[in-house]
Amino acid sequence: MKNIVIVGGGTAGWMSALVMAREWIQQGVSIRVIESPDIGIIGVGEGSTPALKLFFDRLNIAESEWMPACNATYKCGIRFDGWSTHAGFESYFHPFSAALDRQTLPMFMHNAQMRLRGADVYAQPDRFFIAARLAQQCLAPVAPEHFPFDVHYGYHFDSTLLGQFLRKKALALGVIHESAHVVAVQQRENGDIASVQLADERIIAADFFVDCTGFSSLLLQQTLQVPFISYANNLLNNAAVAMPSVIGEKIPSQTLATAMSCGWAWQIPLTNRYGNGYVYSADFCSADQAETELRAHLGLLDADVPVRHLKMKVGRVKQHWAHNCLAVGLAQGFIEPLEATALFLVQQTVAIFAECFARGEFTNRLQAEFNQRMNNHFDGVRDYIVTHYKTSSRRDTDYWCANTANQQDVSPVMLELYRSWYAGKDLAAEINRLQLGNYYPAPSWYSIFTGMGIVPKGEQLRRATAEEACFDIAAVDEFLRRCSLNFNDHRALLMRWQLSG
Secondary structure, three states: OOEEEEEOOHHHHHHHHHHHHHHHHHHOOEEEEEEOOOOOOOOOOOEOOOHHHHHHHHOOOOHHHHHHHOOOEEEOEEEEEOOOOOOOOOEEEEEOOEOOHHHHHHHHHHHHHHHHOOEOOOOOHHHHOHHHHHHHOOEOOOOOOOOOOOEOOEEEOOHHHHHHHHHHHHHHOOOEEEEOOEEEEEEOOOOOEEEEEEOOOOEEEOOEEEEOOHHHOHHHHHHOOOOEEEOOOOOOOOEEEEEEEOOOOOOOOOEEEEEEOOEEEEEEEOOOOEEEEEEEOOOOOOHHHHHHHHHHHHOOOOOOOOOEEEEOOOEEEOOOEEOOEEEOHHHOEEOOHHHOOHHHHHHHHHHHHHHHHHHOOOOOOOHHHHHHHHHHHHHHHHHHHHHHHHHOOOOOOHHHHHHHHOOOOOOHHHHHHHHHHHOOOOHHHHHHHHOHHHOOOHHHHHHHHHHOOOOOOHHHOEOOOOOOOOOOHHHHHHHHHHHHOOOOEHHHHHHHHHHHO
């Protein structure tokens, strides 16, 4: 292998180029990115999981360098508003983990288990996690050196600026950039891709190709005819509308996901604006109706703001690596951005491919293993996203009723997990047994079930025994309050970096 051609830029293309350059460019491998100047970046959602920090750490790129360049902010987790109608559970926070959680997580899981068995103990997740406390106070989740507990966190960012930043870093490593449009693809007799033809009639040949051409999937799906497996049967959303709004003095350190009549709205804080959007099902409302509802939600009914309407193809390919082609990003699949997993799946795809390709001596010997691992990742994320809709108690529109009634293609593993929860079994043990922790750990599952109010309530509760109510929630509040005193105001920290830069 001497030549790799990546067709398509954006975050997926340039992230792929950086990982591959780090692995192979010093071994004499040429890496070229062909990026069309005519195709914009979709950038649905502008958030990440903590995996993005690992990506930058491995490249030795400091937050003080890339975050100001991308208008980036910190993300402690996601707040879900309006997904549940149960009293006391109308809103909950899904946190990223922290070392400090070792002190409070056992209390939360104990209370959740006892509440599930009918004991009247506090089990809403927000008051048990430092991440929720930091987000509530608009604090940055960066622990000072004198505080011995790290907090895991993600980021919010301008996806267009992030793609441009990654491009500069890749070019500095020796990646070749072609600003050109691919108009044709040529194959060898064995089905492999031989070359691509550019609009200026040049032919670019390579040993291996990476498809980052978005939903069109020019190489993998159009040329190699790899089937696409739709998730539309159990994820109804297939469109989105996005628009910016003004951000105030305080910069939140959380993503906000608010349930709407036919989907949900995101609000993502950047240093210079809010990124807002409405992910909805076009089977239940039109694009104009969605835009009007989002404008009303944001108080922008008469405002002159730029608006983007997007279509989403939700699902995954059957094979992410076929012949001598790997698909990354939207070209391989997409799951609605409810848990900001798009960039995480890009990272997983490229990292696992680099490992399998090298371990297989740069042949397709481990292709089947790679594809199975990636399919498991996509299906695991899908199952967690589906759980948001299965646990929601909203029934106020046809859309929410359809989500509740829809039982198509719910995986057997998920059905087993749901039964275990309702039966009051030890959910952590069930998650381990079902191997679900590979995609979302036990605290995430406990958070969604209890946060949505899927626990006994009101007359269903009995007085807790001393053993069941062995933790003092007021003491937990005080412990986390004092811990939060070690963290800085979010905007103040970000502005300090911008001024120093």
